[in-house]
Amino acid sequence: MPRLSLTNLPVTPAVDPGSLSIGVVHLGLGAFHRAHQAVVTERAAVATGNTRWGISGVSQRSAAVREQLAPQDGLYAVLERGLGDPTVQVIGSIREVLTAPESPEAVVARIADPAVSVVTLTVTEKGYRAKGGGLDLDDPEIQADLTGRPPRTVVGQLAAALARREAPLTIVSCDNLVANGPFLRRLVAEYFDARGKTPDVFAASRFPASMVDRIVPATTEDDRAEAARLLGVRDEAVVVAEPFLQWIIEDEFAGDRPAWERGGAVLTADVAPWEQAKLRILNATHSMLAYLGALRGYETIAEAVRDDELAALAHTLITEDVIPTLTPPDGLDLTAYGATVLERFANPALKHRTTQVAMDGSVKLPVRLLGTLQDRLTAGAEPTTLTLAVAAWMVYVHTTPALDDPQAPALKSALANATTPTAVVDALLALPTIFPATLQSAPALRDLLITQVAALTPRNQ
Template structure:
């Protein structure tokens, strides 16, 4: 029987495999992380693993809000797992930063104790946009079922917002305010939005609690970046072969990784600055550049690529007409929307992003990137459109991914395929009510003010999206290159 990765078998690994450079027996937890998915394990846990070599009790207590799958998979491995960096020069590292994994439905008492423990100095989270439970005005969505449950049962929360507030209420009582709450999600002003959600929630429980949180607890903004495809059986097989040990849930990512954190903390922090994390007074520039240049083109590749039968980012960017679309979109409409004194730096960043897409070793599925479009597009594309409209710049190309998303919803609904999106039922119903006719469905989707806000009534925006839907709908008779060449010819 193949031996399993664990603390006991670490000494059996090849010298080519990096291992934790600290005592995994003695080091304790100082971080509780809500949502220990693949990105967290490839990114924040990786940086923390490196930082632990400089000392301190900064291991992570991971908290899954729903599933116990990760907990069960990593338990036999002492919560160790492999990080495969996939590039022309691949590497493999065993990460030991996660000491404990818990699931809310099974370990509520353990989780509450960890969140309230004086030893915990950082509470971080990756729960995606929908986990913040905000409405389209940026305030707490009190109509959200999870928030309604938590307001009625504040001692038994099921949302991340409710869980954090419960912990801060206990810390207010104990006078233990030296804890920092760090959002690591791809959301603009993520720290400010998380603070807004938590303080709004706390206010419903107690105005005094809300004021205490506002006065004592830091919610720094962050920018995170590294392409992290989902783990499949092929990844598991390759990693186990290279390890010489069985790893039930390894992860993979590209070489490039970046973490920028606003230098605003309520208490101590790991020595992340020694291992490549950037601390800054203002994350806004980094955040906007990443959201618009990387995430904006990522979503464009996803919806346009899927429309033309592409499977991965590499497949899409290797299609000449799609690469031309991305290049023109960046140069003409995305980069001009970002204020900077160094346009050359921004151009180089954009070139580096496109180069990353050409990493043939990464199978980053477009279908995965297309998840939660109703939540992602407002940050990745719509804000850029708003800025360009305000500055009287072009939005023609920016409307292409919006049109492609409308067609994505239409085709998925027509074929009966599932749509991974918190508003999936609404999207499918709109498509069905409009007989899956692309123009009618697009008009109905654009009327959804929860997604498009004031853009729903902007005739210029609507006109461009509808025109792009008509052009892209012709793909079945012409193919990707001819369709996009004609489209670019019309728009430029």
């Protein structure tokens, strides 16, 4: 079967890819970006006819995405799986693919290009190389960037490009971090402080907060086969997504930008209420179902949420522990939103693996669960379901040999001699890179975690 390309176009992109010039750089060219920001950017181009906002996508780690997209002239399909028949759309908004480890100088040069006025990021929580609320200046990769090599970290890339620019830049974080825009600005400022010089353009640059939402499971061979059947050509870069897509962006830009609101995004003066609702309802529930589901042997989130007991726990988490801590944004019914989240998770067409959601728990836990936990304890509540989610993470960490987590060595070292539920809880609760002192010193939390870890630990452990 021939491969998708500009010469093999069974489904024409909504915008002629050849007409697009590059005005946006995206750092973190994974499946999520291709199913989310790239789609909204293309929709905006369709609505406005503006061809200035083609995307230069940067893979931060491997050349795999470039090897998928380059033979296809940057084209790929989004395979939407809902309750009905799947649909497929070819996207052409990514006009260049760079690989940071191979071409670090080219990445910086592209961000510094005067034609580029917007950078977006989906590099996952660990890609920010933060520690204790600020930049981890002891991180060996940050240290290497600071010593003058062509930068390979996200913060280093942004700082190096800003230092070359005359015009300010808008940098939009799209990762699941609280106040992600201001947080990223702080990291870049601390990087400049470590270098001893801050360029004038930094003060005029903008770091709007944003919130993104779309379930994008890992693509399987079955998905590629389905896309090939629908397209009539082979697509090695196909991504899978649910029909739902949401992007909330703080209306704070340094210059020109794509008309994302014409492509389905919502611009607002305050992202925080949307962000908190999503992090604490959707992401927290996703993590809880991932850990509890994995411990029960479920391969996907949909399987986990179809377990009546786990579904009931997820509902309880949302209604009794999370919603009391939130202030809803205008137009959002939190109870209805929570019900919609569980319906989306139960979509059998989306095979979102529990182990995929469970990865990087040490950086997800603080922003998804621990803030809510602290709020409920402060309010005098006993957040049993919330602590069960944390206990499930502890057992998952303890019982998973090949743990996919940036702190895996520290986690496994802490647990080296932990042979009882009490020892597991004490070892993990003592880690200041995950648990704040206020939670470490909460005896009621410790007691509840020990009971729950004991109940979740397999009998042969």
